[in-house]
Amino acid sequence: MSALSHGYQHWTGQSTSLWQRRLTITRTGLRLCWQSRLLKVVFAIAWVSALGLMAFYFFVGQLLTPDSSVVGMITENLGKRAQTIVNGLSAWILLYPEVSVDGLYRVVFSIAGSLYGILGFFAVALFVPKLISHDLSSNAILIYNSKALTRFDYLIGKFGIAFTLIGLVCLAPLVAVWCVGNLLSPDWRFFYHGFPALLRMLTVSGIGTITLSLLALAISSLVKRTKAAEASWILFWIISTMIANASGKFVPWGRYLSPANCLDQISRHIYNLGGVMEDAKAMLPFFNSLFERLPRRNPLTVVPPTDSLWLPVLFLAGIWALCVFAISKRVQTE
């Protein structure tokens, strides 16, 4: 049989929409990135730690449940002092749920958000070459541009890959913690009281995820080789933070040359943990004495934002614009 014995058949069917074609790029990219074993490990860490946070909220919920076996275990094993603290906390939460539930979520989201951000950074290092670098080195960019797509369709598809992967590491676990945490709470009103904290978290993590996605695309579009792309991603953060910290000593706005510093300041403004602490102290004298007894430098120390919100936001917007410009220039056919 001749190799060319198969006849040509015409295709008559309904074409998919433009968004479906963009989604195809995202879906296929996700499948290719998911082949990385290390990326699966990063995902596992993110979601296992989310399970830990869910367990924490289950514990908090149990504190408020009368005749809870968890509370019984605490008082049996840790004595009367522990029972007093538990009773005090339970009373505070029940008396001021609008502050306590919101405050608890803000503190947890603030700390966990930073840790998930670091995890997201490592996740990006693992898939950054697969975004655009490989397409540039293998000339696949030529194939994309010759199809029924523009370079912006291609970029939207690629942005979808980065945003989904980073979102699944940094954003989705915290949303899951909020949902499960409230489901395990003894009172449905917790959903209502915890909602502002969810909005704050979505804003901060959303901005962080978009920033990481755009930077990942920019680095990936500038470097063609796999190892070079990974190294550039890591070096970019180290060097930009060093430059920003050094220039911040001369001009106050200099510290915002680093996207990490911008995100940190935006996070401080939005979570406003200082406000949470003040509210807690005003409502329960126990917190007042507790915070005063803690050493000056401790993990709970709240560092207030140094500037107004608009400055880091402005710099971050500038970084986004630079990224979009660099990416759109680089994905043109050479």
Added chain:
Amino acid sequence: MSPIIETRGLSKRFGSHQALDQVDLSIPPGTIGLLGPNGAGKSTLIRCLLQLQDKDSGTASLLGQDIDRHGREARKRIGYAPEQDCHIPGMAGCEYVTYCAQLSGLPFAAARQRAHEMLDFVGMGQERYRKVETYSTGMKQRIKIAQAIVHDPQLVFLDEPTNGLDPKGQAMILELIERIWKESGISVVLSSHLLHDVDRICDQIVIVAQGRVLVHDRLEELKRRRKPVAEVVVHDRVSELVAAFARHGWPSEVLSNGHIQVAHGHDNLNPMIAFLRDQRVAPLEIKSSPNALQALFLQALQNQGVVA
């Protein structure tokens, strides 16, 4: 018949180099050979038409659609196999072709079915399940053609599709390209510097040099307009025969291989055969208009002062 490619004053400049200079074209459906020396502007013309490169000025339309306003929609009905290797790392051949079909607007199930049909069409067997980066040059050329036609386009651009192939591989790819037009009715624009490839399968010729279109016509028409030439191979009496041709008013010259090239000016070889019989010469071989396309090509370049 409405043109599949139409350009008016299409220009493109790279620094001081004018890659395309006021290109005006109107090409009807068929198999079109895009010829020209290296750096003539063939690939730039294709890239500008497909919007892979921004044009500086002029207008262009593909399949009746203006590329500036409906570029994306027009490309839905167009296929392109670039000259250089291009693949998506980590994908097997059938995945790659399926993906290309999806990018062109086919739903997944249809895309997968079409991908296998087209891989059968281009003659790829079990190797379709291997990663594309492991393919030989011939396989890469075939998979490039498969991805270019997988979405059933009406026009396909093939940029140097026989590059790097051995003669057997070249013949197979040319047979495949010929079938694309004959069996499916897909118009083919074949950019090549190999005149033999173009001569074998194309019915129209566009000769480009220094960014300008020098010639655009049907190949048969071009050959017909050209003064008929024959090549006569004789064992001896070469100089005697050249003198006889000159006396008869047929200019001739002896080629480096010893053959005599004669401009006889007739549609067929009968007058030539009769003349040789009169001269009592028994030729070893008589070829009508050998390398006609090459001669046309060189003549076009000479007319425009591109070559001396």
